[in-house]
Amino acid sequence: MELRGKKVIALGERDGVPGPAVAECARRAGAEVVLTLTACYV
């Protein structure tokens, strides 16, 4: 998937991949991260 130049909402999960980790990957792939959130399901 080509992320360069795209806007990204990074949604993560605490016990999986947290939002900031998703955001960092997207950023390094050239995307602009516009929102980062992490969910907790318990």
Add this chain to the structure above:
Amino acid sequence: MALAPTGMPVIRAVSLVLAHVPSLVRLGSKPLRALREVDRPIEYLRPHLRDFAAACAYAPNQVFIGNLGVDDLAGRPTPWHRHPIAGASRFGPDGEIMPEEEFLGLLATCDGFDLLALERDVAERTRTALDAHPVVGRASGRPAVPAGVTAAVLRERIERHGAVPLLDVDGGLLGAALPGHEEDDTLTGQVLLENLACKATAALALRHLLARPRAVAAADVRYVINCGEEAVGDRYQRGGGNVAKAVAEWAGCARATGSDVKAFCCGPMHALMLAGALVRSGLDDDVVVLAGGSLAKLGMKFLGHLKHGMPIVEDVLAGFAAHVARDDGASPVLRLDAIGRHEVGTGSSPLAIVKGLYSEPLARVGLTLLDVDRFAIELHNPEATEPAGSGNVPLNGYRTLAGLAVVEKLIGREAIDAFVRARGMPGFSPTQGHVASAMPYLGHAFRGLTEGTLTRTMFTGKGSLFLGRMTQLSDGVSLVLERNPGRAGPA
């Protein structure tokens, strides 16, 4: 395998309690929001609310109070709610499952401001039941259950003074909780009820702890650390505190002081660590760590339970207490030299987080993941979470841990399932937030490390700090608890 050096603190006793409160499920955060447009929410919920016998015979609850082992639960048929335990007892080696009729009285004894009133007949029944309780009966010296008021008085409080009604599962009026201040959003009847529920379950756990054979005397408890759900306070300081001292007062720990430790569901691990540090430093010989339950989390996944035609299994409040003390040569040792930490600089990389919580602290004392017999992590009951699409939280956690063992070349990929089976356990805790975070295994670990076959266990808590919107970080602390070198080897 290395055993702990001497001089480490130990855990002398543990208690774990549940209170079955079907009538209060309606007041959980999710039911309150989801049923806002429903005319009579209690009638909507009633077909899915369990009676006490069903909640008591529910296998995960029996594991919680120590009557059933975690491996026994893994071997039982599922769904657990359709396979009750025959002859289940409300009391177990770690604590009890208290019926609602008694718990309402306990709640009322925790209210020092006459804000929670019970209906007259309800108060009479709950007083009679609670006064006969073997641990928190009248003889325990706790505050008396106050006399109730008439239904007319309750209705006036609800209609004219903003009190929150307490309704039983048949819709009858049980009582009402007044606000603590007319203009303070942190002292509404709902908030105070949540705080009282937290205080009452923590108090019940503390009294069970003090009732253990050879337990510390109430008067010898010098410091109490509360790490439960609620941050009590007022409009000028929402999390001001201090539940610890309130519980200590209720339980008659006259020489104790205390404080609250907050870190979302990682709170209990921080609290145990700090208690161990207080003991090791010599500042206090006997410290109690405790937590009460979360009324707000009752029925948190109830929509999933309704969708799948099953009972609402999030109908219990939980609490625990642990006595941390100087080494007695017999009790499980809390290794302060092997604490795992999710530090600020650890960031959010999943691999960095699990290394910081598991392999790094173990390596520090010459151990690996394979030197730990059992890992206690988030132990939420999957029967509560899966119907709502929240997955099997413990199983996912154990598979991540096994993945770390593969990365570190301790096991092969083909051994992941065996690692999870041998060193993990099925989730059995109600979704009671802080309490569910590893602590429900503490009673089992205590027995396994003293009378049983365990050598070493590891407890890990994680906290969702990001939910408070002050940081994107989560939190984590792990602790190693192992057999005391003064005790003979595993049986």
